Amino acid sequence: MLTVLRIQNLALVDHLVWEVGCGLVGVTGETGAGKSVIVGALKLVLGERADKSLIRTGETSCVVEAVFELEESAAVDAVLEEAGLPGCEDGQLILRRVVGERSGRQFVNDSPTTLTMLKALAGRLVDLHGPGEQLSLHSVERQLAMLDAHAGALPAFQKYRDAWQNFTEARALFDELNRSEQAGEAELELLRHKLDEIESAEINLEEMANLEERYQQVSNGSRLAELSGESLGLLEGETGVLSQLGDLQRLARELEKLDAGNGERFAGLGTAVVELEDLEGSLRDYLEDLEVDPEEARRLEERVDRLESLKRKYGPTLEDVVATGEAAAARLDKVENRGERLAELRQELEAAQKVLMEQGRELSKIRKKGAPRLAKEVKGHLRDLGFKQAEFDVNLQRRKEAGPVGYDEVEFQFGPNPGEPLKPLRKIGSSGELARVMLAVKSALADQDRTPLMVFDEIDANVGGEVAAAVGRKMAGLGDAHQVVSITHFPQVAAVAGHHYLVEKVVEKGRTFSRLREVTGKERIAELVRMLGGGGKEAESMAKKLLEIS
Secondary structure, eight states, rough: OOEEEEEEEETTTEEEEOOSSSSSSEEOOOOSSSSHHHHHHHHHHTTTOOOOGOTTTTOOOEEEEEEEEEEHHHHHHHHHHHHOOOOOOOEEEEOOOOOSSSSSEEETTTEEEEHHHHHHHHHEEEEEEEGGGGGGGGOOOHHHHHHHHHHHHHHHHHHHHHHHHHHHHHHHHHHHHHSSSSOOHHHHHHHHHHHHHHHHHTGGGHHHHHHHHHHHHHHHHHHEEEEEEHHHHHHSTSSSSHHHHHHHHHHHHHHHOOOTHHHHHHHHHHHHHHHHHHHHHHHHHHHHTTOOOOHHHHHHHHHHHHHHHHHHHHHHHHSHHHHHHHHHHHHHHHHHEEEHHHHHHHHHHHHHHHHHHHHHHHHHHHHHHHHHHHHHHHHHHHHTTOTTTTTTEEEEEEEEEEEETEEEEEEHHHHHHEEOOOOEEEGOOOOOHHHHHHHHHHHHTTOOOOEEEEEEEEETOOHHHHHHHHHHHHHHHHHHEEEEEEEEEEEHHHHHHHHEEEEEEEEEETTTEEEEEEEEEHHHHHHHHHOOOOOHHHHHHHHHHHHHOO
């Protein structure tokens, strides 16, 4: 249920914190007092388009916040989790929208979000009906959803939806391949040549580093040998560094014999000699390895040239060359095995269609049984609402082909006058009649409809007397299963509300404000008297009687 609605700087409301009661909540007030602000605020926080002219004069933004307490928040949490938003803590959901002169922001559980997310949550939280809002009854899709809910067909409908998704995916795959043109001989030849050229190269990406290093050695072998030989020449021979270091070691030993302190001075000499001897051995080995086999040189050159050629044609990198080969292989496999794959997809499509038909038959069977029950129950509620001889029918027709919602089409039909043919609801011109039909349908679906909050914005217009009282009783009945907010001009409706709130305009310091407060006792009687159209003891007595009856 909606526990708190906060409004700031919206139209004539500067600041409002409304702690909404449970059951049927009546909202009344004189025309122009600001009752529509309640509905407008709910529409804003549920993602509807913002009219920035509603920002209170002198202010730069307005804020609406709605706090819902949900008995079962799993479905809402799933929507929030998919969007990366925090779930409901202890079942509490907080929606907030800020509308500025230039831009706006919206939040779910204090996290920034989009208007699309608010709209996605709206259908799970609020069912709003007002003048023209009941036109949703014109939608045959909505009517079918109502029938499914009343008939207990939702599990069967979900199975059908799964089968429909599998069927449409199988059909799309089959149609795509079936429409694709077979490749011509020229394309096949090109694909085979490309694939053969790349595969025959036996590209190994890990070999490239060693291959290029070895190729550099072979390509520069003469110069490397020359430089290595000169280096060895400086190290070896009678005048080489190692020979001179040997003489230096001999002199160092003589110096140490004469003065022991020289031992420390020449301590690093032995290490230098060892390192230079290691360098000599390493250079000699390196020089031997540089003796390249001409056959190896030729093979390395051919390998590098081949890979470079492939990189120029399909590169620029070897990774690109490999990817090109994989794409050619996939395309060639698709073309060459097209017939075989088509046969496989045809079998999958036929199997999916068979399951779809089975689930569709089961769903239609449940709907066929449920349609008369729904019609009978709605007809009973219509009797209570003043249509003593009206007829109501749930007309179910078979579609030629399966669709997203099954093999069935439904249309609610209504006939208020005996002897006259029933007409589809979309052809009913009277908003008063349509509003009562909508209330009858909602009453029939009260136990199946899990929407926490229902809002009725003056749907009792164009009715009066006993019919208005019947409308009030139906709303009160809905209040047993839902939280219901009714914005009404009729005392018969306001009197049966569990909570009665009054919206009134006040002028303070030269400015007009809308205020909302709960009325009880004498204040509530006084408001009902006003709604009855006059004062006096007779009106007061009638107001008290209305409260007693409720």
